[in-house]
Amino acid sequence: MIALSPRSLDEAVRHLADDPALVPVAGCTDLMVRGPEALHRMDRVLDLLGLPELRGICAVSEGLEIGAATTFTEIRHSAAIRAAFPALTAAAEQVGGWQIQNRGTLGGNLANASPAGDSLPVLLALDATVILAGPAGQREVRMDGFHTGYRKTALAPGEILVRIRLPHPPAGTVQAFRKVGTREAQAISKVVVALAGHVEGGRIAGIRLAAGSVAATPVRLRAAEAAILGSSPGLVTAERAGRTAAREVQPIDDVRSTADYRRFALERVVRRMVLGLT
Amino acid sequence: MSTAFLLNGRAVEADGHPMSRLLDVLREQLGHTGTKEGCGEGECGACTVRLDGSPVLSCLVPLFQCAGRRIETVEGITAAPEGPLRDALERFVATGGVQCGACTPGIVVTLASLLASNATPSREEVRTALAGNLCRCTGYEGILRALAPAEPER
Numbered sequence: 415m416i417a418l419s420p421r422s423l424d425e426a427v428r429h430l431a432d433d434p435a436l437v438p439v440a441g442c443t444d445l446m447v448r449g450p451e452a453l454h455r456m457d458r459v460l461d462l463l464g465l466p467e468l469r470g471i472c473a474v475s476e477g478l479e480i481g482a483a484t485t486f487t488e489i490r491h492s493a494a495i496r497a498a499f500p501a502l503t504a505a506a507e508q509v510g511g512w513q514i515q516n517r518g519t520l521g522g523n524l525a526n527a528s529p530a531g532d533s534l535p536v537l538l539a540l541d542a543t544v545i546l547a548g549p550a551g552q553r554e555v556r557m558d559g560f561h562t563g564y565r566k567t568a569l570a571p572g573e574i575l576v577r578i579r580l581p582h583p584p585a586g587t588v589q590a591f592r593k594v595g596t597r598e599a600q601a602i603s604k605v606v607v608a609l610a611g612h613v614e615g616g617r618i619a620g621i622r623l624a625a626g627s628v629a630a631t632p633v634r635l636r637a638a639e640a641a642i643l644g645s646s647p648g649l650v651t652a653e654r655a656g657r658t659a660a661r662e663v664q665p666i667d668d669v670r671s672t673a674d675y676r677r678f679a680l681e682r683v684v685r686r687m688v689l690g691l692t
Numbered sequence: 693m694s695t696a697f698l699l700n701g702r703a704v705e706a707d708g709h710p711m712s713r714l715l716d717v718l719r720e721q722l723g724h725t726g727t728k729e730g731c732g733e734g735e736c737g738a739c740t741v742r743l744d745g746s747p748v749l750s751c752l753v754p755l756f757q758c759a760g761r762r763i764e765t766v767e768g769i770t771a772a773p774e775g776p777l778r779d780a781l782e783r784f785v786a787t788g789g790v791q792c793g794a795c796t797p798g799i800v801v802t803l804a805s806l807l808a809s810n811a812t813p814s815r816e817e818v819r820t821a822l823a824g825n826l827c828r829c830t831g832y833e834g835i836l837r838a839l840a841p842a843e844p845e846r
């Protein structure tokens with residue numbers, strides 16, 4: 415049994431390169447529910463919570479960088495995030511309950527790669543870039559290329575997700591986040607949607623829409639975006655966005671909901687969000 | 693593997709697999725059975741303890757991540773309650789905040805954490821803090837009244 419608690423990113427990357435069986439762990443809110451047998455097999459672990467490179471929220475020239483091991487509670491309490499990226503604050507407030515928010519991390523939500531992960535559509539709508547570190551050094555991956563398939567990510571073996579960078583949104587950007595679950599708190603999403611857009615001279619000049627739980631990965635709703643870019647905001651445009659979004663996704667029936675309900679909810683949520691663009 | 697941490701202010705050591713649940717270590721090795729298991733998967737909050745001052749679910753905390761940290765359980769938190777926590781605990785029984793009691797230790801730990809930063813929470817703040825603590829018996833009304841007694845009842 416090995417449990418490593420490295421104090422720097424370099425040290426962590428070296429350990430992972432030396433021992434491919436090491437499992438990197440953060441808040442463990444996903445890992446610890448995999449069941450006793452899976453946990454018992456997980457006897458070579460590496461703690462990410464003590465890596466300073468994965469912590470903190472700091473301004474950079476392009477925008478804001480958030481360490482992968484930042485908890486949802488830290489995100490909720492960040493004035494910088496609330497000011498520039500209120501959709502992310504809203505998502506952090508609705509992940510699980512208080513105890514989950516105190517442990518669950520943004521990087522864990524990304525790396526765990528559930529299509530229902532609440533922060534993922536937000537990061538897509540905000541055009542995030544993720545910064546990864548591995549034996550070959552650091553590299554950057556655009557958020558829309560990070561989730562490559564059902565529960566698959568661009569992380570190569572031995573790579574660690576280090577930071578998430580959010581670019582400054584254009585002035586006047588409207589952001590929205592909405593999750594639909596069985597109850598208001600502590601419920602995994604049946605559908606989760608995020609929007610970032612802005613209007614200039616009476617036309618939608620920029621729009622990114624993204625959704626979770628409606629396909630094998632979190633997805634940008636590109637057909638819906640294309641259907642309304644350049645249009646004047648209002649009911650007709652909002653209805654077109656909703657209808658297009660419902661047509662472009664591939665939801666499934668599962669324990670949490672049905673494909674039909676997911677399409678229905680997505681259409682309504684997108685319509686309402688686009689109505690909020692002014 | 694041996695892991696050393698502070699439990700209710702006292703230095704302790706526990707042996708076990710690195711991914712052992714703190715919940716089991718507390719109950720089975722360290723004799724702190726106040727912390728309850730409800731679901732074992734993060735949904736119910738019965739196993740809530742404080743880790744470095746923040747409420748967390750001990751069924752989801754692996755032992756190895758407790759090394760050098762400060763753990764407080766319901767036993768420690770209620771040993772000598774003061775101020776708003778003492779008042780709330782005194783009201784708790786009178787308002788019907790406890791019925792079967794299975795959820796109570798977890799709820800008390802969560803509420804103690806809320807009161808530590810906010811001595812006079814509103815009903816809404818109490819509801820938000822308790823979103824991760826399920827109670828099958830009380831309908832939450834008695835719990836809410838114990839914490840936010842000044843606000844009108846339904």
Ligand SMILES: Cc1cc2nc3c(=O)[nH]c(=O)nc-3n(C[C@H](O)[C@H](O)[C@H](O)COP(=O)(O)OP(=O)(O)OC[C@H]3O[C@@H](n4cnc5c(N)ncnc54)[C@H](O)[C@@H]3O)c2cc1C
Nearest residue numbers: 440441442443444445510518519522523525531532575734
């Ligand atoms: C009761 C309950 C309610 C929940 N509610 C929600 C909810 O409402 N919305 C939601 O989106 N999620 C929810 N979750 C899921 C979970 O809390 C989140 O996905 C959380 O963000 C996971 O982060 P973590 O740090 O705990 O990840 P961990 O469990 O530590 O790790 C998850 C996976 O990611 C890998 N990993 C973690 N960090 C990194 C990194 N920096 N680099 C590389 N790999 C990494 C780990 O190896 C592991 O495979 C809930 C979970 C529970 C138990």
Ligand code: FES
Nearest residue numbers: 730731732737751
């Ligand atoms: S036993 Fe830990 S949350 Fe239910």
Ligand code: FES
Nearest residue numbers: 791792827828829
């Ligand atoms: S009192 Fe029975 S579960 Fe809360």
